[in-house]
Amino acid sequence: MTHEHIEMVRRIDFDRLDILVSERIGALKLYAHNIDKAQESKDVHDAICRDLIMPCVHLLAQFVEAVKLDEVSQ
Numbered sequence: 001m002t003h004e005h006i007e008m009v010r011r012i013d014f015d016r017l018d019i020l021v022s023e024r025i026g027a028l029k030l031y032a033h034n035i036d037k038a039q040e041s042k043d044v045h046d047a048i049c050r051d052l053i054m055p056c057v058h059l060l061a062q063f064v065e066a067v068k069l070d071e072v073s074q
Helices: 004-010 014-033 042-066
Strands: none
Touching (some): 014 042
């Protein structure tokens, strides 16, 4: 029996992944905090919120639910 998933996880560059995810969360946060200051129409920003920000936040919420830190520390 091979343990290919374990080997795959060992090869993940979590430091790089952490940086990439943090940068993108920061960009979404910055965008969300500055929506009212932007020049484009409200329709454009509403579409960005609907099609990009909300699905990303939903995915992050699922991740947070799946990885319980208090359970990991035990």
